[in-house]
Structure formats: C-alpha cells, structure tokens
Amino acid sequence: MKYVIQVTLISVAMMLLSAGCQTTDPAPRSSIMLATTTSTYDSGLLHYLLPKFESRYGIKVEVMSLGTGAAIELGKSGDCDVILVHSRALEEAFVSQGFGTERYDVMYNDYVYIGPRAANALRESEDLSRALAGMVSYMEQNATSFLSRGDNSGTHNxxxxxxxxxxxxxxxxxxxYLSIGQGMGDTLVAANEMGAFTLADRGTYLAMQNNLPNLQIVFEGDDAxxxxxxxxxxNPDKHAHVEYAAAMLLVEFFVSEEVQADLLAFGVADFGQPLFFPNASK
Amino acid sequence: MGAISDGFFESIRLLFSLDPYIYDIIAVSLRVSGIALFLSTLIGVPLGALLALSRFRGKQVVTALLYTGMGFPPVVVGLFVFLFLSASGPLGSLRWLFTVKAMITAQTIIAFPLVAGFTMAAVASVDRNLLRQLRALGATKLQASWAAIREARVGVLVAIIAGFGGVISEVGAVMLVGGNIEGRTRVLTTAIVLETRKGNFGVAIAFGIVLLLITFITNLAMLYLQKRQLLEEE
Structure with a gap:
C-alpha cells in the first residue's frame, strides 16, 4: 500500500512538473507539418528560415525530414500539410492526381559527385559521361564503391x-554499386569511411564537409x-483535415521577395558561396 | 485502412514470390544474429556461471557492470562500435565497418550481458548442497560447475532466448555499423525502416511478418526443448 502511495505521489509530481513546463513555454496557436527532403533539413536551411515564419504567424512548423519519395507518400496519405521536395516528375504527378493544389517554384541547387581525395584526376573531366567513365575505371582499379542512397529520394532518382x-x-x-537505403548525411558519412563515391546535393555536402576529411568534389557544373x-x-478536397490556410501562408512566405533574398544569402558566411538559388516566379 | 489491408495482401504475395531481395535479407539477418548469439553464449554462459559460483574481490562491481550491460541502449553500443571501427578509430585498420563483422560485433556486445545475467541468476539458484556433495565425491571445480550449468539448463535456455530476442529485433546498432547496404548488410529490421520510409508498406509488412515468425519459431523450439528436459527430470 505504501508503495502504491509513493508511486502515485511521484506520478502526480511528474505531471505537475510537465504541466509547469508547458505554461512557461509560450505555446504557438497552431502548427503545421512540413514533409521535406533530408537536404533542406541537413543543410540547416530550414533552421535558418523557419523561426522567422513561426514568430511572424505564431504557427509552429513541424518538419519531417525524409526522402522525396517518402515525403510525397506522406502527402498522398494526408499525414502532413505541405511538402517541399525536388523531383519534378513526381511533383507534377502529385498535383495532377489531385493530392496537391499547385506546385510553386522555390529555389534550386545542384548535385555534385563526391569521391575520395585520391581521385583527383576526375576533376578535369570535360563532361558527365567522361567523368562517370573515369569514375568507373577508378573504382574497378582501386576496388572501391559507389554508394547509392537507394531510398527513392530525389537524389536517388x-x-x-x-x-x-x-x-x-x-x-x-x-x-x-552499393545501395544503402539511407539519408544524405548517413550516405556521406559512409562514403567518407569507405573511401567511396556518391552523388550529393551541394548544400548538404558543404554543410557537412568539415566532418568528411577523406572526400572532395570530384565532378560538378554539368547542366544535367x-x-x-x-x-x-x-489539397483540402482530398484530405479535409489538412491546414490549408496555414500551409498557404508558408508557401507565400517561401516565395516572398524577402525570403527569396534570405535564401541567396544562406551559407555565404560559412561557405563563401550560396547553397540554394531562389527562382520563385513573380 | 486501405493501406493496411493492401499492404497485408501485398506482403503475402511477396513472401510466396520467392523474390531474391527478400530472401537475401532474411539470410543476412539469420546469419548475423545466429553468429552473434553463438558468440554471446560462448562468452555469456561461462561468465554467468563463474559469477554465480565463485567469490572474489570486486565481484559486486562486475555484477553491477553486467546488469548495466543488460540494460544498455543498443544504439549506444552501435555508436561505440562505429567509433572504434571507423577509419579514424583505433580498430579502423580492420576495415570491418559496414560489413557483417561489425554487425556481429555490435550484436554480440548487446546480447552477451543478457545471456550472462540470466545464466548467473539461474545457476545461483541451483541447490548449494548438490555442489558440495559433488565436490565431496571428488569432482573437480570445473566438473562441479558444469554440473551446476546442467542443473540450471532451463534457466540457461531462457538466457539464450533473451539474448536472441535482444538482437534479432534490434535496429539502431545494425543500421549504424552495418550501413543497410542492399545485398550485404541489410537485415529485416533496417529493411522495415527503409521500406516504410519509402512508402512501400507491403514490403515492410512482409518483413514484419517474417521477423515475427522467426522469433515465434525460435521461442517455440526453445520451449519444446525446455519441456522435454522437464519431462526427462521426472
């Protein structure tokens, strides 16, 4: 009996404590869920932009960071309110199937081939096919690998x-060719350990490069x-519970001139170059 | 609801389709956890018996460490194994990271405290008088210890079941140190995580069913052995 009383007292104390925490934390009026790719999250872009949105509108943005494929699946099942992804064909299908109302351009970045520091010669490749042919012969000679995300993400596609x-x-x-089924950050860490090649978005690579001493960019700049x-x-017609109005506020926030300018400034202080380039149509 | 029932039927179809992707993953899972369990038994049973039967300075400390090991978060084991096997870590020259060897290492570290802890409890509950009698009859210390383990075999079996349960269903450590490489280090648990993230719920459910079946069959087999032993004793 004494034990039961003790347990009850402790539980009550814990509940009071947690209630106390909630009241001291100024709770936003509402929240929306953004399903996005690991690249916007791992690069730190969302941490840089979202606090401004949250304090301006009092809407908390909960971020699910996944591959593009998974983010789109979350959208199809109605488990988020808005998606920010990068796979043009999948996005257009998503809208034409009625899952989303409209696709808005936000920004672009580019992909870079990452590889071991010893594979320096590849950097001189004139175009994509020569770079990949050089990479394959390097891998065959040095018994090293190419790590594929293998998670149906935008980068994987x-x-x-x-x-x-x-x-x-x-x-x-x-x-x-090794398919590892993990996010961009995990894949870069694995490539660094294995002395392997991979394809990464420039933003994530630059944000993580201090932790990737064995890697460098081995090919970049091709239009492809x-x-x-x-x-x-x-689309609220498909899933009635989605926070459409709040999601539209976030869309307008991303395409606003102010945030588009913020996008271009992101990363310049740390990396000497922008990680994302704004391209919202006005 | 649709996603669940669709996924369920898809999973049944996949299991009977003999898709090599699925059977590779099952094979890697069984190999890794099987070898890890074997190594854990090799380390854990003698260690548990030793702790139960002997008295030495610092035994309390070793026992406390063992109990800590039993509750150690597997993902932390994974982190340490990763750091040790990393190219810049002390054992980097082994080049074990992102291979099944790393996964077996992590799972052995996770499972052996469980095996040792439960073995210790089982052996400690064996009647002391029996051991004294055996010693009086001229049995060596080793022979008496072996007799104690045999006497506690049901408990030792439970210890091994606990170890197996701990590793076959573990995901964090094998993801970190194995890297979830298709056809090499992808196991049932990491495949479930990946397929769920990709939205392939049917495949994920199929792996879930296989994982449940493996644990169920293993436990059933062990219980059967246990029952047979009980009958023998009567």
Missing part, C-alpha cells in the same frame, strides 16, 4: 537517371546536375 545518360544503363548490376525544388500545399 537523379543519380539513377544520370548513369544511362553516360552510357551505363546496367549500373545497378555492377559489383561497385541542376536540381529544382517545389513547394506544394496539400
């Missing part, structure tokens, strides 16, 4: 679409590596 352009349609069957991001609010 982009990576798979680039091999055939370089005349390597059967890349997935090669011994050097361009990576546009779109933001899509969920």
């Amino acid at each position: 982009m990576e798979m679409s680039l091999w055939p352009k370089a005349g390597l349609p059967d890349f997935a069957d090669k011994a050097w 590596l361009f990576n546009p991001y779109g933001i899509i609010p969920l």
